[in-house]
Amino acid sequence: MSLGALVTAALAAVAIVASRGLRQRAQAVVLPIATGVLLLALWHLWAESTRYQIATPGEPVRTVEVFPTPERTLVAFRELLSDGRLVRYSIASLFRVAVGFLLAAAIGIPLGLWAGWSTRASYSINPFVQALRPISPLAWIPIATLAFGIRDEAAIFIIFLGSFFPIVTGTMTAVRSMPVAYVRSAHNFGLRKFELLAHVVFPAALPQIITSLRIALGVAWLVIVAAEMNAIQSGLGFLIVDARNMGMRYDLVVAAMLVIGAIGIGLDFLVRRLERIDSVRWGFTKE
């Protein structure tokens, strides 16, 4: 078993070295697979090396695994899938992220547009946004628990904080960096306040707003785990804490971690699709 892993790791390493000779398109396929295989093999070897045996007189020898191997993790993944926890907890986490993130966008985008546009609004809001921004959302967990109790609202509040600041700051910067000719043209053609916002300021800022949404969603998903570790009874973060506390199930811990990673990629992919909307594509292509 261990020898097999060693051989696999060696083969993967050789494939990485040998791929220099391949065309770029072939490299794009071979390299990620080879690196993945290499990582899996190393993971396996390392997990096996931490295994130890306990010999108690009068009892059969017991093997204790400290770290789960990839195989064990796969089994744990199947377990989570079949007992329904995987879907249930993923939905619970995604729900909290969705509510917190959408709330942050609903408040952050208008606030950012306003603070980017009006100097007075910027003077009033910006110092506090900038002062609160460097505080990790995790630092708010005690306050959130105090305010909302051990409920969804507490986790949603943490998510909200994590997404809010990148969105406000990104939107504000987007409006401020708008070329002056856009606004001058709009004034020149006699656009009124609301028309200016709808036809010029918002669309001009939209590509950068989308980028800030992408960052914000990444942060939201990053902090969900910590937000749910705080005694909430569902979600992928809860699963991780619960699996450890209830019987040292590190195989479940690692399986949950991998699911979190996969969903994170999925979320990022979804936001990136926004970049392809016709009216924002200009902001993502270099001429």
Place this chain on the structure above:
Amino acid sequence: MSAPNAAAGDPKVVVRGLSKRFRRGREEMLVLDAIDLEIARGEFVCILGPSGCGKSTLLNLLGGFEEADAGTILIDGEKVTRPDPRRIFVFQDYGIFPWATVRENIALGLLRRPAKEREEIVARYVELIGLQGFEDSYPGELSGGMKQRVAVARALAVSPEIVFMDEPLGALDSLTRLSMRRELLRIWQRERMTIALVTHDVDESLQLADRVVVMTSRPGRIAGIVPVALPHPRDPGSPAYNALKRQLFELLGVRADV
């Protein structure tokens, strides 16, 4: 100076004693020094000068985007204090919106018109600039010349009395620039609005303008105003054209030969 600065006919624009300073830190720079100028109704005026001579500042003041430190600008006897849809400014870059299609860009000044009227006007100006079939394209999909044509169409769609152009052809390659000049003249001869165009290209000013306002820098002053009484199309090889060209170079204080 007042005689050559006066427009031939009924003046549309009257500039008197216009001065503008820029402050950078403690330094103060006189960008425009007591400019006097008149532009007649329906006239095509080019403001020619080297970069940094304040010609763009003058145009920005005329457009109502900046405030003068001294002097007045009257358009139809009315003091200019802010931009107005009756006088449209065409920018070199960033004038048209990259997030909007050609159709939406041209319709910018027509937002409050009924949809049907708006569509008719847009169709008319799309045809005028020869961009049929590109109505739903985004600026990013167009060439530099096409983009500039959209900017012109957007300006004309609101039937402005004056069009201000700040180096509108500056970003184009020299061949496209030539054909755009021809196009600009064709449109002007048809619509007969007043045009003030800023350029640093001597040939451009000579091929387009009824009068060329020559500016020199630091501080920005009018060195002279040269009427170009040649009929269109203007042949850059003709002796009359070259005599004028020499005159412009002299006013600019630059030698024409290399």
